[in-house]
Amino acid sequence: MTPEIAAARFGFGPMAGRVHDPQGYRVTPGDPADPLGRYTTAAALAQVDALAAARRARNRGNAAAEAEFERIRAAIQRDFRDRAQVMIARAVDAAQPGPAGDFRERLVWFWTDHFAVAARRPRERMLPVAFADEAIRPHVTGPFARLLRAAILHPAMLTYLDQTVSVGPGSRQGQRREAGLNENLARELLELHTLGAGSGYTQDDVRQLAELLTGLTTDRERGTIFDPRRAEPGAETVLGRRYGGDPARLEDIEALLDDLAADPRTARHIAAKLARHFVADDPDPAIAGRLAAVWADTRGDLAAVANALAADPAVAAAPPAKVRRPLELIVAALRALGLDGAAVMALPGAAVQRRLVRALAGMGQPFLAPPGPNGFPEAAAAWITPQRLAARIDWAMTEPAELVRDLPDPRDFALAALGQAALGVVAAAAAGAETRAEGVGLVLASPAFNRR
Amino acid sequence: MDRRAFLRSTLALGCSAAAMPVLTHATFAAVPGEGRLIVVILRGGMDGLDVVRPAGDPGWRALRPRLAADDGLPVGNMWALHPALPGLADLWRKGEAGAFHAASTPYRDQRSHFDGQDLLEAGTAQDAPLALRREGWLNRMLQAVPGARGETAFAIGREAMPILSGKAAFSAWTPDAALRLGAQAQRLLEAIYHDDPLFREAAADALSLSQEREGDPDEAMAMVADPDAPMMAPVASPAAPERALAEIDRFAAFAADRLRGETRIAALSLSGWDTHVAQASAIVRPLARLERLILRLRADLGPAIWGRTALLAMTEFGRTARENGSGGTDHGTGGVVLTAGGALRGGTVHGPWPGLAERDLYAGRDLMPLTDVRAIAGWTMRGLYGFDRALVEGAIFPGLDLGADPRLVL
Structure with missing residues (x-):
């Protein structure tokens, strides 16, 4: 594996032409301090509340309330843009410069996508940001069980997968008003987050799990809470094991999550997903087998699993067959152009919105807004459609000139961005371009730069 | 939120002309027939009682003292169109536009x-298995049509169109994504994509789709709609109306181009219908855009193709029968499906009318739904493409009872 391929496979490509020993892409356990700060769940919940209150006032109808509603909505949009800027800057290099930090950032995005959440209403806009910062980021190199608890019990997940409207039919609240069980979180928890589809659980398991999860909801002050008045009375049997009883307790749900984390099917499911994300759309199954073995040996130590992936000889030997996701592409382009995290943080808000956030949406990856709980698609062909490729080419041809004062010589740029891969048609094309902008654009639009 | 299948990917590539050089227009056209189906999703909940006004029903004025201040544009004894729809009223009187009233999906009581x-886009019952609810009904229709290809159906616009997503191939494009490259840059790009079929074919499609639109002055000045705009909000800036209409024109022109060619099905969406406040002014722009879309499609398709076209404009639910305290309406149930096109019998309001007396309302607040939106779409497809009843009720809208034939397709 060349240093350029390692940089693209486990990181976001070379920074201004600098590459590292492929062995450097190893993560350590722990949660490094974050120079740009985290966006808190409390702040996101306060925004949910503020816009909901403003909407109620507006619907009662007066001009001042309308203006206030618009003001809060604009503030939320601004916050979202500002935090997108932070998250992109971190990926560029602002969190932890060097290959270990690059790999950690890629893992943050992998897990953020694995536990996909999105805002369904304007007021919920900041919840996925807080989720990525507080539920995912601190846990990507710890035990999977800890990540699973943090992700499933976060208000963003409970809101997105309708746990907040699920009420045990036999519970005190269920008896009093028209409310019932919602199976959405239970189903996705088994199918997407842990065991995997077709791994042998039944509809009855889903139903029982949904009953076990009742009581779990959110509160505007405290975030996630367990409200026994919503909890279905009695014990539930999920995957042959009994949980809970009376009184219903959060600890029973946590015990269930720990059991799911420890289930070997979870290890196999996620090992296969890691291989598919980092190596190929249809990777050699032996890779996932080895990762699942490490998972079993270390009881789901995510740093050990990630490092086993990076050290696997079959991974090193695999050709660059994956297509970079739009976020990876843009971050890699910023790095190739020589923008570091500080330069990204120095961009004006309008530039962030137009040249980064909106561009991502055009390429098919709206920021922190996956199309469903299964996250963004993995297959190369899902990203390289006529419409989405046009957006990539268009960005490559026009935005670099807006982002850096002096565009590099396209021939040097091809070499710095692609290394060995540039020796060939891309370098020739870059050399034959009419303008610097087109030359740079051709490099960034090339299959070599868009694959990893 | 339910997961949506995201499978257009591999299959969407099938639409590349380069990929299928042997398929002739004739073999293609023979399969799905000549009928064109255009589905417009009106996102936000269009107020059917304001758009197609039951002016002859005394309950209407009583429920809506402010919104019913103006009678609207009469189309027959009972009905009037919203005053912002003069062009559609003309079309209505020619018999080329009509509506179903008191229509809804099976969605009840939650009003999200x-x-x-x-x-609406899955076309299923509320309790259908998840796998079905993750597919769009237009996609299930494509799966049922032998010989349907990527080019047969087009999702137009930047937004995802779940109505078309699923196992069958379809194409997606927005005229705003135009790819403009100089000749030299294009040649060089073709060179670097030459050995990578995925990139080569996608770029070839992108370039040919863009070039067909070149020379359109609107296009060169195109302002890209902000994909990051508030999710349910209408366009609001002062310069927006003209820009929004110019965008509609580009969408219509693009759709018409495709539909004059191999495409038989087009789906797109218009938002801005969530009129909780000051509806009398808030609904004017969305209506103007909808009318513009229909009129431009008619003009750009030309009489022959328009004569074979069925356009259905549908929304997720209607709104409350009563106006609310802020001059708007809230989420309701029964609503309107607008129809247009030379292939459909217009000039009338189809379907039964429940009335607006207190006892006639659904849950005491909404227009009672009497016609299933899926049946309207089902009869349209049946008339347009000759599908048998079992196909519509079994494969496209599983579990639907089509009911009596509204004799919609001419």
């Missing part, structure tokens, strides 16, 4: 935009 739209 998102779930309502999911169900």
Whole structure:
């Protein structure tokens, strides 16, 4: 594996032409301090509340309330843009410069996508940001069980997968008003987050799990809470094991999550997903087998699993067959152009919105807004459609000139961005371009730069 | 939110002309027939009682003292169109536009935009298995049509169109994504994509789709709609109306181009219908855009193709029968499906009318739904493409009872 391929496979490509020993892409356990700060769940919940209150006032109808509603909505949009800027800057290099930090950032995005959440209403806009910062980021190199608890019990997940409207039919609240069980979180928890589809659980398991999860909801002050008045009375049997009883307790749900984390099917499911994300759309199954073995040996130590992936000889030997996701592409382009995290943080808000956030949406990856709980698609062909490729080419041809004062010589740029891969048609094309902008654009639009 | 299948990917590539050089227009056209189906999803919940006004029903004025201040544009004894729709009223009087009133999906009582739209586009019952609810009904129709290809159906616009997503191939494009490259840059790009078929074919499609639109002055000045705009909000800036209409023109022109060629099905969406406040002014722009879309499609398709076209404009739910305290309406149930096109019998309001007396309302607040939106779409497809009843009720809208034939397709 060349240093350029390692940089693209486990990181976001070379920074201004600098590459590292492929062995450097190893993560350590722990949660490094974050120079740009985290966006808190409390702040996101306060925004949910503020816009909901403003909407109620507006619907009662007066001009001042309308203006206030618009003001809060604009503030939320601004916050979202500002935090997108932070998250992109971190990926560029602002969190932890060097290959270990690059790999950690890629893992943050992998897990953020694995536990996909999105805002369904304007007021919920900041919840996925807080989720990525507080539920995912601190846990990507710890035990999977800890990540699973943090992700499933976060208000963003409970809101997105309708746990907040699920009420045990036999519970005190269920008896009093028209409310019932919602199976959405239970189903996705088994199918997407842990065991995997077709791994042998039944509809009855889903139903029982949904009953076990009742009581779990959110509160505007405290975030996630367990409200026994919503909890279905009695014990539930999920995957042959009994949980809970009376009184219903959060600890029973946590015990269930720990059991799911420890289930070997979870290890196999996620090992296969890691291989598919980092190596190929249809990777050699032996890779996932080895990762699942490490998972079993270390009881789901995510740093050990990630490092086993990076050290696997079959991974090193695999050709660059994956297509970079739009976020990876843009971050890699910023790095190739020589923008570091500080330069990204120095961009004006309008530039962030137009040249980064909106561009991502055009390429098919709206920021922190996956199309469903299964996250963004993995297959190369899902990203390289006529419409989405046009957006990539268009960005490559026009935005670099807006982002850096002096565009590099396209021939040097091809070499710095692609290394060995540039020796060939891309370098020739870059050399034959009419303008610097087109030359740079051709490099960034090339299959070599868009694959990893 | 339910997961949406995201499978257009591999299959969407099938639309590349380069990929299928042997398929002739004739073999293609023979399969799905000559009828054109255009589905417009009106996101946000269009107020059917304001758009197609039951001016002859005394309950209407009583429920809506402010919104019913103006009678609207009469189309027959009972009905009037919203005053912002003069062009559509003309079309109506020519028999080229009509409506179904008191129509809805099976969605009841929850009144969420998102779930309502999911169900509208999935075309299933509320309790259908998840796998079905993750597919769009237009996609299930494509799966049922032998010989349907990527080019047969087009999702137009930047937004995802779940109505078309699923196992069958379809194409997606927005005229705003135009790819403009100089000749030299294009040649060099073709060179670097030459050995990578995925990139080569996608770029070839992108370039040919863009070039067909070149020379359009609107296009060169195109302002890209902000994909990051508030999710349910209408366009609001002062310069927006003209720009929004110019965007509609580009969408219509693009759709008409495709539909004059191999495409038989087009799906797109218009938002801005969530009129909780000051509806009398808030609904004017969305209506103007909808009318513009229909009129431009008619003009750009030309008489022959328009004569074979069926356009259905549908929304996730209607709105409350009563106006609310802020001059708007809230999420309701029964609503309107607008129809247009030379292939459909217009000039009339189809379907039964429940009335607006207190006892006639659904849950005491909404227009009672009497016609299933899916049956309207089902009869349209049946008339347009000759599908048998079992196909519509079994494969496209599983579990639907089509009911009596509204004799919609001419």
